Structure formats: structure tokens, C-alpha cells
Amino acid sequence: LFAIxxxxxxxxxxxxxxxxxxxxxxxxxxxxxxFVNSQSSEFIDVINPATQQVVSQIxxxxxxxxxxxxxxAKQAFPSWRNTPITTRQRVMLKLQExxxxxxDKLAMNITTEQGKTLKDAQGDVFRGLEVVEHACGxxxxxxxxxxxxxxxxxxxxxxxxPLGVCAGICPFNFPAMIPLWMFPVAVTSGNTxxxxxxxxxxxxxxxxxxxxxxxxxxxGVLNVVHGTHDIVNAICDDxxxxxxxxxxxxxxxxxxxxxxxxxxxxxxSNMGAKNHGIVxxxxxxDATMNALVAAGFGAAGQRCMALSTVxxxxxxxxxxxxxxxxxxxxxxxxxxxxxxxLGPAKDRVCKLIQSGVESGARLLLDGRDIxxxxxxxxxxxxxxxxxxxxxDMECYKExxxxxxxxxxxxxxLEEAINIVNRxxxxxxxxIFTSSGVAARKFQTDIEAGQVGIxxxxxxxxxxxxxxxxxxxxxxxxxxxxxxxxxxxxQIKTVTQQWKDLPGGxxxxxxxxxxx
Ligand code: NAD
Numbered sequence: 001l002f003a004i005x006x007x008x009x010x011x012x013x014x015x016x017x018x019x020x021x022x023x024x025x026x027x028x029x030x031x032x033x034x035f036v037n038s039q040s041s042e043f044i045d046v047i048n049p050a051t052q053q054v055v056s057q058i059x060x061x062x063x064x065x066x067x068x069x070x071x072x073a074k075q076a077f078p079s080w081r082n083t084p085i086t087t088r089q090r091v092m093l094k095l096q097e098x099x100x101x102x103x104d105k106l107a108m109n110i111t112t113e114q115g116k117t118l119k120d121a122q123g124d125v126f127r128g129l130e131v132v133e134h135a136c137g138x139x140x141x142x143x144x145x146x147x148x149x150x151x152x153x154x155x156x157x158x159x160x161x162p163l164g165v166c167a168g169i170c171p172f173n174f175p176a177m178i179p180l181w182m183f184p185v186a187v188t189s190g191n192t193x194x195x196x197x198x199x200x201x202x203x204x205x206x207x208x209x210x211x212x213x214x215x216x217x218x219x220g221v222l223n224v225v226h227g228t229h230d231i232v233n234a235i236c237d238d239x240x241x242x243x244x245x246x247x248x249x250x251x252x253x254x255x256x257x258x259x260x261x262x263x264x265x266x267x268x269s270n271m272g273a274k275n276h277g278i279v280x281x282x283x284x285x286d287a288t289m290n291a292l293v294a295a296g297f298g299a300a301g302q303r304c305m306a307l308s309t310v311x312x313x314x315x316x317x318x319x320x321x322x323x324x325x326x327x328x329x330x331x332x333x334x335x336x337x338x339x340x341x342l343g344p345a346k347d348r349v350c351k352l353i354q355s356g357v358e359s360g361a362r363l364l365l366d367g368r369d370i371x372x373x374x375x376x377x378x379x380x381x382x383x384x385x386x387x388x389x390x391x392d393m394e395c396y397k398e399x400x401x402x403x404x405x406x407x408x409x410x411x412x413l414e415e416a417i418n419i420v421n422r423x424x425x426x427x428x429x430x431i432f433t434s435s436g437v438a439a440r441k442f443q444t445d446i447e448a449g450q451v452g453i454x455x456x457x458x459x460x461x462x463x464x465x466x467x468x469x470x471x472x473x474x475x476x477x478x479x480x481x482x483x484x485x486x487x488x489x490q491i492k493t494v495t496q497q498w499k500d501l502p503g504g505x506x507x508x509x510x511x512x513x514x515x
Pocket of ligand 1: 171250251271472
């Protein structure tokens with residue numbers, strides 16, 4: 001196999017590389033510490049959504065190449081798990097420094113491959129960087145418990161041990177943050193890892209893996225393999241993979257959850273969403289409008305915590321007029337342009353907008369026919385607002401994942417909460433109000449895993465966990481925070497006796513008790 005010294009040497013998926021008309025660079029796998037070109041004959045184009053240019057190509061990695069990545073991770077495990085925790089933490093301390101150093105390069109890669117604006121791409125990296133910072137305290141996070149003298153001369157204590165080879169399967173919308181939710185926690189707690197980035201934007205994962213090696217992560221501890229369904233299925237079936245972290249759509253997530261847990265693996269699966277914001281008549285107009293516009297249209301609506309539905313309690317007319325006024329001021333452009341508020345989004349979005357119109361919703365703002373000068377081929381949709389949306393409409397039932405805000409109406413807070421609770425998803429929900437009583441009722445009665453009170457995108461920082469619920473999550477232990485460490489570790493409970501053993505009491509076959 002042709003081994004390459006660095007990822008940069010093989011491909012630099014940035015604007016510069018696109019100016020040449022050479023064939024697109026092929027993204028290598030990372031196996032056992034070497035960047036290796038796949039021997040596969042099948043490749044998929046990675047496309048810049050603002051220009052439709054091919055940035056690079058990922059291989060549909062062959063099964064034997066995948067097996068060699070798992071085998072490299074398996075071989076690296078014994079010595080990595082025995083590496084002092086302080087040494088493992090120091091790799092993360094160095095990694096956070098290197099991510100800061102290369103922040104602009106990571107952001108440019110994300111904007112080129114995914115489309116979001118450069119500023120938003122920096123946010124993508126930063127929210128992942130915070131998980132790396134948190135992993136620097138793994139020695140405390142991974143501590144067990146100790147109870148002294150539970151019986152005569154007997155102590156009991158628990159140890160959290162790494163599982164072995166873990167794997168991560170990523171979506172396209174956060175190319176840096178989501179890999180960073182996964183491998184830093186897994187490897188710092190002593191596991192080794194196989195990462196499968198999204199086939200749509202693999203570049204950020206490659207840069208991060210290269211930085212992790214520069215930070216001192218030994219060969220084989222982190223491996224990266226590319227592909228789609230086949231490699232995902234191989235990860236689910238492989239006996240040496242002990243746990244899988246997945247983030248993406250419900251179709252893929254439930255398939256992976258079922259297939260991998262049937263093989264006895266741990267799975268944490270973060271999936272789709274339909275996040276609602278309830279606006280009470282007493283909400284602060286300016287702050288609420290800013291929150292709705294930012295959370296509905298930021299990242300072109302391609303955040304799993306985007307606020308895609310707003311329920312106005314009372315008459316929605318004035319709120320909707322103001323919303324349209326503010327949404328119209330947003331600038332749609334390529335993410336690399338400094339004035340861009342929204343980058344490109346997917347075609348599927350337009351179909352769901354049309355189905356909303358056909359089922360009776362009013363189109364207050366239509367972003368479908370937008371043309372961005374200089375980026376005429378781009379995959380753009382402008383801010384779109386549909387009003388009078390009801391629960392039976394396709395545009396409400398399906399996740400749109402684009403810059404589309406659906407407006408609904410309710411006569412009371414109770415009714416608004418019931419609408420949200422009937423929705424199958426449970427990632428996030430927010431209320432905008434100046435009433436503590438309404439806020440407290442909402443917090444208690446709402447069935448969503450992440451609740452915002454006058455906060456539109458309540459994504460918890462890494463000392464908490466990302467706690468989506470209902471159809472937005474499958475598994476028992478959430479991503480990052482204490483739950484994340486528990487996911488990547490197996491608890492072992494030790495009972496020890498150190499005392500002068502009394503002689504002559506004979507053998508007792510009764511269940512030992514502490515009496
Ligand atoms: P996706 O499910 O299409 O792809 C995610 C990963 O799964 C990719 O690596 C892909 O190769 C693989 N995959 C896709 N279909 C598969 C199949 N049938 N069998 C096996 N593997 C398959 O998701 P996406 O479009 O990349 O990401 C957007 C989705 O992710 C949205 O639904 C969004 O809400 C969700 N998301 C959720 C969170 C969260 O934390 N809840 C965060 C980000 C994104």
C-alpha cells in the first residue's frame with residue numbers, strides 16, 4: 001500500500017486546490033499511523049455546495065482495508081490503556097492548542113466542503129474544541145468510587161476501564177464538532193478508535209486526525225476510514241468493535257442501533273429533530289425576534305438544534321410580519337464571502353416547502369428561487385417562512401433541515417405544549433416569555449431533552465451531556481459529559497479483604513453478609 005506522510009501532502013481541500021484543473025485529490029484512510037491511499041476502484045465526489053466543484057474524492061474503502069484499521073486499533077489498545085492517564089490527558093492538552101493554531105484552516109475546509117459561513121465554521125470547531133478541553137480532566141472524570149470496611153476488613157471499590165476498539169459514524173452538518181464529541185473522550189479514557197467521517201465532508205476529520213498525531217497520539221490509537229453503507233455495516237458487525245457512537249438521520253441511526261446492539265455492542269445514537277419555540281404574548285419582542293431569526297436560519301437551518309417551528313400563543317399576525325421583515329435582511333451567499341449570513345442548503349428542502357404550500361400553508365417569505373451572483377450553480381435556498389402550518393402537513397412531520405421556519409398558532413400555553421409533546425422528536429424546545437410561572441410550567445411539562453428558557457439553541461457545554469430524547473436519541477448513555485465517559489468505560493467493582501484471617505471458623509456455604 002502506498003503510505004503518505006501527511007494528509008496535507010495528499011490533499012488540501014481548500015479554495016487554493018480548486019484553482020488548478022488537476023484531477024481532484026483522493027482522500028486517504030488513516031490506518032495504524034499512516035495515511036494510506038485506498039486500493040478501491042470506487043470513489044465518491046466531495047462537492048463544494050456553493051460552486052458544485054469537486055473538491056476531492058473519498059474511497060469506498062475495501063473490507064480488508066477496514067479490517068486492517070480495526071486490527072491496528074486492536075493492537076494499539078493494550079499499551080495505550082496502560083499509558084498513564086496523565087500522559088493521555090497531556091495529548092489532549094496539546095491537541096487543544098493545535099486546534100486553536102489551525103482554527104482558520106479547519107474553518108476554511110468546513111466552508112469549502114459543507115457550505116456554512118466561515119464564522120459559523122469557526123463555531124463548529126470551537127464547540128468541539130470545548131470537548132477536547134473537557135477531556136483534559138479525564139483523570140477526575142474517570143475516577144471510581146470507594147467504600148471502606150463494608151464488612152469486617154473488607155473494602156469495595158469501582159474502577160472505570162476502557163472497552164477496547166470503539167467506532168464513530170458522523171453526519172455532514174458539523175464536520176469538526178461531531179468527530180470531536182467522539183474520539184477525544186474515547187481515547188483519553190483509554191480506548192482506541194475507528195472514525196468514519198461523513199462522505200460529504202471528510203476534510204475536517206482528516207485535519208483533526210493529523211493534529212491528534214502531531215499532539216502525540218500513538219499510531220493506531222485513532223484510525224480513519226471512508227465510505228458509506230457498506231463500511232457502516234462492517235463496523236456494526238465487527239466482533240472487535242465494542243461500542244459505536246452515531247450522529248445523523250433516523251433512518252441510518254435506527255438501522256445502526258438495531259444491527260450493532262444485536263451483536264452485543266453499546267450504541268449511542270443521536271438522530272433527527274424538529275425543535276419548537278413557543279412564543280408567549282409577553283415575550284420581549286426584540287430579543288425573541290433575534291433569537292428566532294438566528295436559530296431558524298443560522299447554518300441555513302442545518303443544525304440538529306435549529307429552531308424549525310415556532311408556536312405563537314395568541315394572535316400571530318404582528319409577530320409574523322416582524323419575522324418576515326427581519327428575515328428579508330439576511331444575506332444569502334457563499335460561506336467564504338464576508339457578508340454571508342446563510343450558505344447553501346439542500347434541494348430536498350424545496351420539495352417540502354412546496355408540499356406545505358399545497359397542503360394549505362401560507363408562504364410569507366419564499367427563498368426557493370434565489371440566485372447568488374458569482375455562485376449561480378450553488379445549492380442555495382433563502383430564508384423561507386410558512387404560516388398556518390398544522391400537525392398533519394408533510395413539511396411539519398418531516399425534518400426539513402434547511403432555512404425554513406414553520407409558524408403555528410395556539411390559544412394557550414397548555415395547547416402549545418401539547419403540540420410540541422405530540423411531535424415524535426425530542427431534541428430541543430424553547431420558550432420565550434417574561435413570566436417565570438409560564439417558564440416553570442414549560443420546563444416541567446415539556447417532553448424534550450434540551451430545554452431553552454429565552455435561549456433558542458440550548459446545546460449544553462461538555463460538563464453536561466447532549467441529552468436529546470424520544471425519537472431524537474437511541475441508547476442509554478448520551479454524548480460527552482459524565483454520560484459520555486460512562487459510555488466509553490466499563491465499570492468493574494472490586495471487593496477485597498486484607499486482615500488477619502480468623503482461623504477455625506470453618507467453611508460456610510451461606511451467602512456472605514456483613515453481619
Ligand atoms: P445521514 O444519516 O444521512 O448520514 C450520517 C452517517 O450515516 C454518514 O456517515 C453516512 O455515511 C451514514 N449512513 C447514511 N445512511 C445510511 C444507511 N442507510 N446505512 C448505513 N449508514 C448510513 O445524516 P446526514 O444527512 O449526514 O446528517 C443530518 C442528520 O443528522 C439530520 O437528521 C440531523 O438532525 C442529524 N443530526 C443530529 C444531531 C444530534 O445530535 N441529534 C447532530 C447533528 C445532526
